[in-house]
Amino acid sequence: MLEMNKLSLNIPDTIKPRVVVIGGGFGGVNLVKYLPEQDFQVVMLSKQNYYGFWPLLYQVATAGLEPESIAEPIRKLFDDRKDFHFRFVRVTDIDPVGKTVNTLIGSIKYDYLVIATGTQSNYFGNKQIEQKSFPLKQLSDAVNLRSQLLQSFEQASMTRDKQTRQGLLNIVIAGAGPTGVELAGSLAEMRQHILPKDYPGLDFSEMNIYLVDGLDRVLPPLSPASSKRAHQDLEKLGVNIKLNKLVSTYDGEVVTFKDGEQILTQTLVWAAGVTGATIEGLPASSLERGRYLVNAYNQIAGFEDIFAIGDIALMKTDKWPKGHPQVAQPALQQGAHLAKNLVRQRKGEAWKDFDYFDKGSLAIVGRARAVADLPGNKSLGGFIAWVAWLFVHIYYLIGFRSKLIVLSNWVYRLFTYERGTRIIIRPLVRHDSKEVVELQSAGK
Ligand SMILES: Cc1cc2nc3c(=O)[nH]c(=O)nc-3n(C[C@H](O)[C@H](O)[C@H](O)COP(=O)(O)OP(=O)(O)OC[C@H]3O[C@@H](n4cnc5c(N)ncnc54)[C@H](O)[C@@H]3O)c2cc1C
Structure with missing residues (x-):
């Protein structure tokens, strides 16, 4: 070494x-x-040796985009500069x-x-949650979460025990900010259009997607009108929203809330703060x-x-x-x-103060469903906001290659609902798992 x-x-x-x-x-x-x-x-x-476009990270986690399509190597971004030096x-x-x-x-x-x-x-000092939950902050997190989700579905298809299956199919997302909302919406669409075809033996009415937050509305950084609209859209997609609810503990199998309620889940996604x-x-x-x-x-x-x-x-x-x-x-x-x-x-000139130009906020809930807060206290929802979301994200994605891959993926998905990256490249082995299920050898 x-x-x-x-x-x-x-x-x-x-x-x-x-x-x-x-x-x-x-x-x-x-x-x-x-x-x-x-x-x-x-x-x-x-x-990290790459520049990551985090707003699309949830799409990597839900098998909509390949990890490489939302990231560019930093060295490549500046390969025309002689006196730029990158160190990993x-x-x-x-x-x-x-x-x-x-x-x-x-x-x-x-x-x-x-x-x-x-x-x-930010785990607010809770070491247990830090060890057992799934964050969504960088590419490796998204790939881990994707593996965890796909492995859970595979395992659910291999058990007759209802309680075990329930723990595998329940997903709890802590934090109803843009990351939590977008992830919940994407998972709900996957449950509706993809998973029943992949796993005909599983009953996906047993799969619950919980979106929980300690505050009293989803998308707290956006306007109340956008929050309300996103809430309604998520409910239409069958997401179970729980507000004014704080996670207290998570042992890798059961989430316990401050009010005593418990949910069985192998997958707690932590998007509750930074x-x-x-x-x-x-x-x-x-x-x-x-x-x-x-x-x-x-x-x-x-x-x-x-x-x-x-x-x-x-x-x-x-x-x-x-x-x-x-x-x-x-x-x-x-x-x-x-x-x-x-x-x-x-040049010996005076410095200028920074003056932030707020271009507004966008969040996507699902296909043809998005919300947008525009400058001047205006808000938009539905199809128009969704189109705006698509254009803004393509515009800000760095690199022609990424723009092309993401755009072609989206167009393909628009007509087919298909998501091509439902692949477990490297099975996720949780250090804490009592029993590591060897997926590759299953059925031998
Ligand atoms: C999942 C997710 C979704 C998001 N969605 C949106 C969205 O839809 N719209 C939006 O506007 N914003 C969104 N954001 C927020 C947005 O990505 C951040 O506000 C933005 O990345 C901040 O840029 P930054 O340069 O400050 O930090 P970052 O982009 O996070 O970059 C930090 C860099 O510092 C490096 N670094 C950290 N510590 C060290 C160290 N000790 N040594 C060396 N390197 C270090 C990291 O590797 C990274 O390269 C999202 C964020 C996440 C995680």
Whole structure:
């Protein structure tokens, strides 16, 4: 096995100022796009070697899209740049005095440091839920969840025990934000159109999809009108919605709620909250509610040369006193804005304040069912919102290849309901399972 001490970051020194970017998501990648190569050396450090389009992650989990169709290798995005350096590493901590970033394989000095590390799932300190539930934050999560779902259906078809089958067929999604709603809608359509054909021996009226949330409405970030519409659409699809309901424990087989109700399930999807993916090294005073406090230039409080953008940044303004929503647009816009300010600095020009342009919010519930909140307090629903959702997502998907694959998949599905990726590539083995069912050897 390769010894880690044989590796180093291996970045050439130049006379240009070095911008080190931690994170290759929406914010980090857009920042680099707007940084002119002749003015800066750019080093991106990320623990994923790809740029993932998270709004379509639920479609990977529900076998609608291949994982590769919603992601692009970061190296490919910038393969025309000579002084851009990508390193596939996890950053462990920052030394602001020495102007150094430390990683698992070595350190690097920066002139400017941009933290664009986004968020991670928040389990609110519940270790049991963290170990046993399924998060949906990155490609590997979606592939794991897809395997778990398909394995559960396979196993359900191989048991005569009603209670065991019920635990395999019940799916509980904690968190009725956009991820939970979109996942629930997609699973409900799968139950209606795909699964009865794949598993003719199973009775899918036994399959329950529960969407639960501690708040009193689905899609809390959207307007009440959009929430109501999404709620009705989900109910039409047969999703069982439980509001004002908090998960208390989950042992891998039974979800227990704070009010004592219990649901038997092998699959608890955790979409109930996120917290900032912060990095050690900056003072506690620069953090609030898991996000770095930044000024209108995205500078972290107390530092001239360290910035935070996207989900991890908390910029309080009169219009956004609690900070911007943790969605793609603020990350994209802050990345571009910071790059332009760094260019202004090189030219000796004054920096400009960041001003967020809210383009509205969209969520899809199912085929021809979506909701949209538009600027100016207008909301849309149904087919028009669904078409808007399709166009916006194709537009923002990065890379011609991804756009083409996703679009052709959707057109095919529109007419057939078919989902081609119902494949268990690598069976998911839960470390905690009492008994690992070897699917491959079943029937031998
Ligand atoms: C399932 C899902 C669905 C979503 N749907 C929508 C939607 O429909 N519309 C919408 O607007 N927004 C949506 N979002 C939110 C949106 O994706 C985020 O707001 C956006 O990704 C934030 O961008 P970012 O650059 O701040 O962080 P991210 O895009 O999350 O990027 C963070 C990067 O930092 C890297 N990183 C983290 N820690 C380290 C470390 N220690 N060392 C090295 N690298 C590190 C990660 O690997 C990643 O590359 C969704 C998110 C998820 C998870």
